[in-house]
Amino acid sequence: MKKYFLLLPLVTLFFVSSCKQQPPVAKEALPQFNNQLTAEEKAGGVMTPELMWKFGRLGSFALSPDGSKVLYTVTEIDLKSEAKLTNIFEVSSDGSNNVQLTITGGSSPQWIGNGKSIAYTNKGKLYTMNEDGSGQKEITGIGEFEIFNFSPDGSKLYFTRRVKLDQTANEKYNLPKANVRIITDLMYRHWNYWSDYSYSHIFVATFDGSAVSASKDIMEGQRFESPTSPYFDEGEISWNTDSKSIAYTSKRLFGKADAVSTNSDIFLYDVETGKEINITEENKGYDRYPVFSPDGSMIAYQSMERDGYESDLDRLFVYNIKEGTRKWISKGWDFDVSNLIWADNSMIYFACSHLGTSQIFKTDLQAKGVTKVTEGVHNMGPFSLKSGVMISGLTSMSMAPELSAIDTKTGSIKQITSINKNIYDNIRMGKVEEKYIKTKDKKDLQMWVIYPPDFNPEKKYPSLLFCEGGPQSALDQFWSYRWNMQMMAAKGYIVFGPNRRGVSGFGQEWKEEISGDWGGKNIQDYLDATDAMAKEPFIDANRMGAVGASYGGFSIFYLAGVHEGRFKALIAHAGVFDFISEYGSTEEIWFPNKELGGPYWENTPSYKFSPHLMVNKWTTPILIITGANDFRIPYTQALEAFQAAQLRGIPSKLLFFEDECHWVTKPQNSVIWQYEFFDWLDKYLK
Numbered sequence: 001m002k003k004y005f006l007l008l009p010l011v012t013l014f015f016v017s018s019c020k021q022q023p024p025v026a027k028e029a030l031p032q033f034n035n036q037l038t039a040e041e042k043a044g045g046v047m048t049p050e051l052m053w054k055f056g057r058l059g060s061f062a063l064s065p066d067g068s069k070v071l072y073t074v075t076e077i078d079l080k081s082e083a084k085l086t087n088i089f090e091v092s093s094d095g096s097n098n099v100q101l102t103i104t105g106g107s108s109p110q111w112i113g114n115g116k117s118i119a120y121t122n123k124g125k126l127y128t129m130n131e132d133g134s135g136q137k138e139i140t141g142i143g144e145f146e147i148f149n150f151s152p153d154g155s156k157l158y159f160t161r162r163v164k165l166d167q168t169a170n171e172k173y174n175l176p177k178a179n180v181r182i183i184t185d186l187m188y189r190h191w192n193y194w195s196d197y198s199y200s201h202i203f204v205a206t207f208d209g210s211a212v213s214a215s216k217d218i219m220e221g222q223r224f225e226s227p228t229s230p231y232f233d234e235g236e237i238s239w240n241t242d243s244k245s246i247a248y249t250s251k252r253l254f255g256k257a258d259a260v261s262t263n264s265d266i267f268l269y270d271v272e273t274g275k276e277i278n279i280t281e282e283n284k285g286y287d288r289y290p291v292f293s294p295d296g297s298m299i300a301y302q303s304m305e306r307d308g309y310e311s312d313l314d315r316l317f318v319y320n321i322k323e324g325t326r327k328w329i330s331k332g333w334d335f336d337v338s339n340l341i342w343a344d345n346s347m348i349y350f351a352c353s354h355l356g357t358s359q360i361f362k363t364d365l366q367a368k369g370v371t372k373v374t375e376g377v378h379n380m381g382p383f384s385l386k387s388g389v390m391i392s393g394l395t396s397m398s399m400a401p402e403l404s405a406i407d408t409k410t411g412s413i414k415q416i417t418s419i420n421k422n423i424y425d426n427i428r429m430g431k432v433e434e435k436y437i438k439t440k441d442k443k444d445l446q447m448w449v450i451y452p453p454d455f456n457p458e459k460k461y462p463s464l465l466f467c468e469g470g471p472q473s474a475l476d477q478f479w480s481y482r483w484n485m486q487m488m489a490a491k492g493y494i495v496f497g498p499n500r501r502g503v504s505g506f507g508q509e510w511k512e513e514i515s516g517d518w519g520g521k522n523i524q525d526y527l528d529a530t531d532a533m534a535k536e537p538f539i540d541a542n543r544m545g546a547v548g549a550s551y552g553g554f555s556i557f558y559l560a561g562v563h564e565g566r567f568k569a570l571i572a573h574a575g576v577f578d579f580i581s582e583y584g585s586t587e588e589i590w591f592p593n594k595e596l597g598g599p600y601w602e603n604t605p606s607y608k609f610s611p612h613l614m615v616n617k618w619t620t621p622i623l624i625i626t627g628a629n630d631f632r633i634p635y636t637q638a639l640e641a642f643q644a645a646q647l648r649g650i651p652s653k654l655l656f657f658e659d660e661c662h663w664v665t666k667p668q669n670s671v672i673w674q675y676e677f678f679d680w681l682d683k684y685l686k
Helices: 039-044 170-175 256-260 487-491 508-512 521-534 551-562 579-583 591-594 605-609 611-617 638-646 667-685
Strands: 057-063 069-077 085-092 107-112 115-124 125-130 148-150 156-164 198-207 212-217 237-239 245-250 267-271 275-280 286-293 298-303 317-318 325-328 338-342 347-354 357-363 379-386 387-397 399-406 413-415 432-438 444-450 461-467 495-499 539-549 569-573 622-627 654-658
Touching: 057 107, 057 379, 057 387, 057 399, 069 107, 069 444, 085 107, 107 148, 115 148, 115 156, 148 237, 156 237, 237 286, 245 286, 256 591, 267 286, 267 298, 286 338, 298 338, 298 461, 317 347, 338 379, 347 379, 379 399, 379 622, 387 413, 432 521, 444 487, 461 487, 461 521, 461 551, 461 667, 487 495, 495 521, 521 539, 539 551, 539 667, 551 569, 551 611, 569 667, 579 605, 579 638, 611 638, 622 638, 622 667, 638 654, 654 667
Parallel strands: 357 379, 461 495, 461 539, 539 569, 569 622, 622 654
Antiparallel strands: 057 069, 069 085, 107 115, 115 125, 148 156, 156 198, 198 212, 237 245, 245 267, 267 275, 286 298, 298 317, 317 325, 338 347, 347 357, 379 387, 387 399, 399 413, 432 444, 444 495
């Protein structure tokens, strides 16, 4: 998804309870978000759709060079106006001295001048300020940009900017009121945006402490991007520690070749000479996220071996710059690596989805094995390490992201922010429990069970099967502002989410058992989990539902034809319904080539799992949700499914968002999504 800096109104956010406001701008001079809990919300004491939008949302964070302080951002959102405001806070690494540095906006904070000052963005411009938030001033000489990063010595920075290289039809014919696209190749749209013939390029410039000058496009003329689409992740670019070179990720493929391949590479660019080399040319899968060693002699990066497989094993490689050699450091480790951090020139930390949670691990260049650093029912990451101090994000199904400090010797975790303490103090969360069952083929299946607040084991409850998307994503201790497990539990449902065949975090073999077998073992895993839960004395087997999005949406469409009366209500969001039309309209063709086995005109066997072939067996009421700007699973999939249900006389409803994509991100749309979601379930399960 493209990243744009928003023009934010001058509004004051609700102040985090653990932070102190600084007074450079009078509080009464600014409009104020009404993010305090109402008396009704306090009396209810559980999660509600409106309350979800009162959460302060942790954004990026930056650890100071000496490890003593952490900058972090919090975004507040006003549901009524849909206005957003992001501000910068600072906290000591031990959790003390939590203060707010900006009031009228600030994002993407970064320490510069060896930790003596801070660079940040606001309303699309670049600023600096002192470490206490004073002395805010604009950096001149830089126009429109998207992401930025200063060199370690502070003398340079890189930033990205979109560069237009071709004309639209309007521009070509000088007819500005025309509304037409002339398309001659693939990848003309991606995820949620249409190509406008502009590309994200990296610019390198000099910095004298107050102004930027001598900007140079190091990708001049290239119809390629860095960072790569659709996420445009700044982690795909990094400075060397000597400030003389940059490593960046780019996928130098265009059109059809881009659509069918995942082959991205890492390029090492010499800022002084302009010379660059491709350090991963031999590998044909994904190569991403380069990170220089402390002495600048090596680059650690993530690498997938197989072209066209976006969920191949993500491996840790290290490139020796002087020798031009590569080494697979995580060889023998059967789990994906991410968020690579050098501890010194021989040890590397990384985050990893592992058995239903995400934890931090470490290994060394001798590849002697992997050591687990953290434990617990939570997700760790992203994380940073400076001067021996480690700071990490901390998340669970019962807590939105916060910051924590990790003792790298003992693995102990200390939460150092409490952004939403005022909310947690006034609501009750349901218990989250890990459960294992045996599948039909005698495999161990792990799942998370979330109970309603004030759960009474003597009662019988309606329940929901949660079907994970991906299909190879992890069902771990995630927090979602829409698919929120505690919200579902607060409505009186017991939720169970199985880590069925295909998810990550349980080894590569488990993850790969889904490709080409979408209607096979993983669907049986769902049925086995449902049958196991139906036997629990506190579950009402006559009031079970199933919900899911993306691959989870496909799962719902497929389960509709095979569940044999287990479920009384279904909800499918952005799911694949017809494999043939999906193959003919999606954009990242490598995905169906791998997951479905190839194009439909080759009589591919896995097309037998297309849900549209089993509509004659549908009997269960179904709510179908989609967004008009979803280009990976185009909204026509939902229209086809809804039309089939309607023509068969099955109780059904279509929720169509004209201004949403694969996700529903706008505040008021999201609240409507929640109300329709629970109205549908309550109608058939309560």
